[in-house]
Amino acid sequence: MKNKRYINVLLAVLLVLFWVGLLVCAYQLQQYRFFAKEAEHLWISDEIWIFEQLQHPSGVVQLLTSALTQFYSIPFVGPVVTTLIGFLIYLIGVGCLRTIGKGRQSTVFSNTVFFILPAVFLFLCHENVWYSYRGDVALMVAMLFGYAFVQIVTRLKQRWMKSIVALFLTGVAYLTTGSAAVITVVVVCIYSFNYKQWLAMPMALVAWLLLGWYSVKEGHFISMEEAFTPLQYYEWPSTYYFQIFAWASVLVALVVGTTLQRINMKPLWQGMVFVGVIAFAIVQGITMYRGTHNSRNYELRTEEWLCHQEDWDGIIAMHEGSAQQTCFISYLNLALAQKGLLTERLFQFNPLVKSIKELPKDMDSQSFQGNEDAQSGASRLQHPEDSTAQQMVCAPLLMKFDEFSREASKLQSAVQMAWGGAALCNAHKAAFEANMLTPGQTDAQELKIQIITNAVFGTPKVAEKYLHILQKTTFYKDWANEMLSSKDALEKLAAPLRKGLPENNALYMKTQVGKTLQNTVLDADGQLRVPVGSIASQFYEAYILLTLDKNAILHWAQTLKGEKLSSLLQQAICAFAQPDEISSFGVSYSILQQFHALQQHQEPTGYRTSFWNFYYSTVASSS
Amino acid sequence: MKKIVLLYLLVLLFTACSTRVNIVNRSSEKPVVLPDYTDVTIPCNIAPLNFSVQGLTDAALVIKGDVDSICLTTGDGNFDIPLEEWHQLLAAQKGHALQFTVCRSTENGWEGLQPFNVQVSNDSIDPYVVYRLLPPGYGLWNRMSLMQRNLENFQEEEIYANRYGRGNCVNCHSFAGGKADTWQVHVRHNYGGTFVVRQGKMQKLNVQGAKAKPVYPAWHPDGRFIAYSTNNTFFHIHTADVNRWEVMDDGSDVMVVDTENGEVLTAPQFTQKEKYETFPAFSPDGKWLYYCTAQAVDTLTRQFQDVRYSLCRILFDAQHRTFGTQVDTLYSAPQQGSSATMPRVSPDGKWLCFVRQPYGQFATCHLDATLQLINLENGEITSTQELGSWHSWSQNSRWMIFASKRDDQRYGRLYIVHVAPDGSTSKAFVLPQPEATHFYDMQLNTYSIPELVSGHVDMTPQQFQQSISK
Structure with missing residues (x-):
């Protein structure tokens, strides 16, 4: 008994260390990626904008993501919230397991440890520049719907009512989260297998499939692949196996967890399983991270x-x-x-x-x-x-980067904005392109540059347009309001740059x-x-x-x-x-x-x- | 039961009553209406002219016709005119003016500001417009869509979006005679090619023996031939000019493609090395091929401001697939001192609309580009005074839709203008939108290449993608 307690304490400490370790990794290895997420999901406090997001499946997740990522310009927030999401996925998974396994072997560390795996794979997803943060939020919310399902149905007696709940919750999960609703279906299926509620399973599947098919038909998603796989959480088609692993690990965690609940394992064996899974997660995580991490891209970020x-x-x-x-x-x-x-x-x-x-x-x-x-x-x-020598001086563009990438455009806009003069036109163009290449066209930094350059080049109405957008953000509205407060405010920034423009117009040669x-x-x-x-x-x-x-x-x-x-x-x-x-x-x-x-x-x-x-x-x- | 029915009828009665606006006072102050719909002429089938009033939140609007009227109130300064009531009013008011009175709330009641008129034309406009929607980029693009919009309401649908094609580019959509079932489009990069749609079926056009890819299209009225330009296009940005960039052709020719076999028809006038030829357009009877031509220069990047296009035409014999030998000049750039581009002949054959700009050929770059009309009977040129380009005629030749950056000099919006039989034009108005002011303020895409179409284009993005993937 005493041994069991010691082992449990040890495992609890290990678990805490794991999450702390994941937080540290997220901070050390990825925090600069989280700053970019703010631009990709900028929150706009506008009723019509909010309503438009809700018109599409996973619109709720989009709004939640925007609500979260607007704070990611503050150091630490991105890594902390992301780790917290992973931890919440773990907790929700444990909650599901506990409810499903009621009456059996109590939920112990060894049963539940597998729920750390989704967090590890989500961490790896962030190494893909096309990955949208919505993927993390969607997985968490889909798990929440699964948890809601098991909580509700355990209080119901009639089988047909449980099936209706499965149908309804899966449907709402799809409309809220998109294809990640498959996680809700997985939870329903695991519950159904455990309690032989055979009607709930097909109802959940039908809801998921029907809504996915309908979303494609209505043009919300371009293909069945996008409707039913993690592809919808990527800005452009990309490999998404880490997201698949994250989803699959939920299934594995539920299957293994419910199986282990039926086995009366000795504390030592429980400990070994627990430590084994943690070790696997760490080793696999490190190996995969090394295989996917693009150090040059991260350096640039x-x-x-x-x-x-x-x-x-x-x-x-x-x-x-x-x-x-x-x-x-x-x-x-x-x-x-x-x-x-x-x-x-x-x-x-x-x-x-x-x-x-x-x-x-x-x-x-x-x-x-x-x-x-x-x-x-x-x-x-x-x-x-x-080629280093050639590109060192002659090409003002990036080596090892796609010339037409958002990163290249951001770099050019920053540097050539600082030059001013004959390069200001290209800074303006690069800022526009960097913003255009950002999902939603809401990169506040590039919008700010364009506000100034539009004022310089005599197109103040465009500057006003962008200022109206920034007025609806959380962290840029003060600056926008200041610029809109009087004509002089923006002119103070624009006038010196305008003075530095070439006396005679010419074509800019890159x-x-x-x-x-x-x-x-x-x-x-x-x-x-x-x-x-x-x-x-x-x-x-x-x-x-x-x-x-x-x-x-x-x-x-x-x-x-x-x-x-x-x-x-x-x-x-x-x-x-x-x-x-x-x-x-x-x-x-x-x-x-x-x-x-x-x-x-x-x-x-x-x-x-x-x-x-x-x-x-x-x-x-x-x- | 009877009580329930009575209650129901009472509810119906109350909801059926329109808002009553009792104007107690009049002011000579003019309301600032956004978008500016004051004193415009509108088609008798256009969608409601929703607008907002600057500086007012609690406001009312009375739209008065000869018999009927619409009354609205608002708490945020935006007026959303009910669709059905609007169309009923238009139908009753054809050929007459509607009087719009904006009222502001005062202590004593509603004070009516100075009214403005909107003339309802007897002429209808083609019910659909097809356009590209994309950020107003330079050379790069990200997302873009080919959209169709019902002009009688606010319904907008995708015909294609490049997220289906992994970021490819669609451009130069063109409809034969404004018909929705016969059109062509270019796809660049992924799944690239020129595609022709006939009766809903899309097929790739295999152009035989062309020196370069076809660019600006123009359908022959018989639907068999399409004239194209082939352009060696590049762009540069200006270092210190309000026109941000310049798109230039370092070489361009005109050709006509027989879509039955992909064969290219050309003439010596179209392939001169010392000249640039571009922007072909057929006359509605198919007898004339109009095009723009300019003298080539040695170094385009230095001499781009010297390149000015004249507007010419040449006979085309569709039966024998031959061209005439004589070239008529309708607009001489050297004489006029400016460039003529994008010619489009009205379906009744009486007018030709082109874009006039100081130099060059890509009007989208030139904020001062204006629409000009040539009377094809007597050759007289008049200016519409409208800043814009990429114009498209309605099938009754009474309306044109075009893209204009007049609002902010960056984002193109669609404007509609009435063209009377004598060539006089009305004040153009922007395409109506629900919550128009907010819509255009938040819209980060530009409207490009509007084409009026007489019906719904029956093509879904999935079908489009499937067709180009073959």
């Missing part, structure tokens, strides 16, 4: 969030040590520029910069051959065998990043038209350094005469300017000393992240 929070240090910290910058237009470069560090630390993260242990033997002061123009500079970096930046920072006469050290000027300087554009570098240095120049720019001046002109550009004594040391074949301090090392790395790669 993390950067997205940190950018939204303006946590520039956080973004930089993510890349410290890894030193693998992939693209010119990137959150890292934006973060560095926001901190005023882009042109100081440009080559710290550049994969083209190799650690050259030996300086070139034939190096002399004439050995720095820059490029005559940006285009040849860019083409110089096009190493056929090294491949001509350098030209866009040049048109943003310099006017037609080559004079500076943005503040020194602005985001755009840092990116421009970074671009001409990366492309080894000799003329542009020297012109830029000329333009900035009298200002404090970045170390990298000073190093480039040393490399490209005539020896007797170097000092006239304002190159510091220490940089000059380093250059002289380099010319003496001595590796100067900080050589690893210098312009000279980048130059030789690039030249060595291309020769």
